[in-house]
Amino acid sequence: SAVISQKPSRDICQRGTSLTIQCQVDSQVTMMFWYRQQPGQSLTLIATANQGSEATYESGFVIDKFPISRPNLTFSTLTVSNMSPEDSSIYLCSVEGGVETQYFGPGTRLLVL
Amino acid sequence: GNSVTQMEGPVTLSEEAFLTINCTYTATGYPSLFWYVQYPGEGLQLLLKATKADDKGSNKGFEATYRKETTSFHLEKGSVQVSDSAVYFCALSNYGQNFVFGPGTRLSVLP
Numbered sequence: 001s002a003v004i005s006q007k008p009s010r011d012i013c014q015r016g017t018s019l020t021i022q023c024q025v026d027s028q029v030t031m032m033f034w035y036r037q038q039p040g041q042s043l044t045l046i047a048t049a050n051q052g053s054e055a056t057y058e059s060g061f062v063i064d065k066f067p068i069s070r071p072n073l074t075f076s077t078l079t080v081s082n083m084s085p086e087d088s089s090i091y092l093c094s095v096e097g098g099v100e101t102q103y104f105g106p107g108t109r110l111l112v113l
Numbered sequence: 114g115n116s117v118t119q120m121e122g123p124v125t126l127s128e129e130a131f132l133t134i135n136c137t138y139t140a141t142g143y144p145s146l147f148w149y150v151q152y153p154g155e156g157l158q159l160l161l162k163a164t165k166a167d168d169k170g171s172n173k174g175f176e177a178t179y180r181k182e183t184t185s186f187h188l189e190k191g192s193v194q195v196s197d198s199a200v201y202f203c204a205l206s207n208y209g210q211n212f213v214f215g216p217g218t219r220l221s222v223l224p
Binding site: 006041042048101102103106 | 147149155156162217
């Protein structure tokens with residue numbers, strides 16, 4: 001399985017600001033995914049990030065609010081822009097890992113005041 | 114579309130009790146099925162998986178059998194421990210499509 005790290009592990013931010021979350025994998029992977037987990041809820045896919053192309057966003061998520069970079073096969077960033085308290089969530093990155101399996105990072109816990 | 118339904122939580126058990134968390138799914142074709150576990154303050158960890166009908170996934174004393182006739186993938190453990198306290202997510206993946214997660218079931222095991 002892949003080893004995935006995320007930075008920061010948690011943050012407290014003021015409304016109107018932006019936060020960039022980093023995801024690093026210990027091996028090269030084609031597909032990386034970004035999820036949001038709102039308090040007490042399940043996971044919702046934000047977007048799929050492939051190296052060398054624009055991210056593919058799910059319904060309800062837009063690039064202006066959640067810009068994503070994927071500069072190489074081991075790294076990706078997700079920015080949460082112009083934050084509001086409703087953006088308080090856990091943000092998780094994941095990678096594909098064979099036989100349709102996904103492996104998840106430890107998550108970034110974001111609180112917006 | 115694809116969907117996953119899990120039993121509502123929270124589930125509270127005494128140590129060494131038998132655990133069942135029900136999971137049923139709706140999908141076309143033959144999806145792969147998964148159980149993920151999220152311990153307090155952590156991300157999701159893959160607990161077990163099954164990729165075809167009648168397969169049994171197992172790990173750390175947990176088991177789940179892929180039942181296509183009942184579209185189910187119930188999670189079981191014969192004797193739970195306090196350290197099993199976590200949120201458990203059932204999920205499916207249909208080839209070429211995104212993962213779909215259930216709502217999660219919170220398990221609390223009391224000493």
